Amino acid sequence: MIVEYTGKQQFSMLKQAKEVLVDFYADWCAPCQKIEPHLKKLVAERPHLTVLRINIDKFHIAAAMYRINSVPTFIFLQNGSITRTAIGYMDYTQLVKFVS
Numbered sequence: 480m481i482v483e484y485t486g487k488q489q490f491s492m493l494k495q496a497k498e499v500l501v502d503f504y505a506d507w508c509a510p511c512q513k514i515e516p517h518l519k520k521l522v523a524e525r526p527h528l529t530v531l532r533i534n535i536d537k538f539h540i541a542a543a544m545y546r547i548n549s550v551p552t553f554i555f556l557q558n559g560s561i562t563r564t565a566i567g568y569m570d571y572t573q574l575v576k577f578v579s
Contacts, residue, residue, distance in 0.1 A: 481522055484533040484541065496529045500578055501554040503533050503547045510568035511551045517571045521578070528578060553577065 502518065504511035518530050535542040535550060545554060555563040555578055565577055 480526075480528075481518060481530045481532060484531055484538055495559075496556075497558060498525075498528045498578065499556045500528060500530045501533060501545075501556065502530055503535050503542055503545070503550055503552040503554075505535050505550050507536075508550045514551060514568055514574070517569070517574050520571060521574055525578070 500518075500521075502511075502514075506512075518532075522528055522530055533541050535547060545552075549566050551566075551568065553563075553565045553569070554561055563577060569577060
């Protein structure tokens with residue numbers, strides 16, 4: 480499932496879901512736009528994975544909380560704990576490895 484961030488209440492999802500991929504992005508970011516189809520394919524193949532997309536221009540405070548300086552930036556959480564982070568574009572194969 481892909482969820483577009485709309486406010487603080489969605490951070491509770493990070494603790495409840497088993498696996499969450501947080502995608503910090505911006506509408507003007509070409510690599511962010513290029514990776515979106517990969518995210519859709521990924522959640523179709525991994526139904527237990529939740530992708531939380533956070534637009535840094537709309538929610539700069541959320542981005543600041545995680546010290547996001549570049550987009551795209553990805554944070555992978557398992558059982559509410561951050562296990563990995565990555566900055567920059569990933570092709571589909573790299574994205575699968577990142578969440579595995």
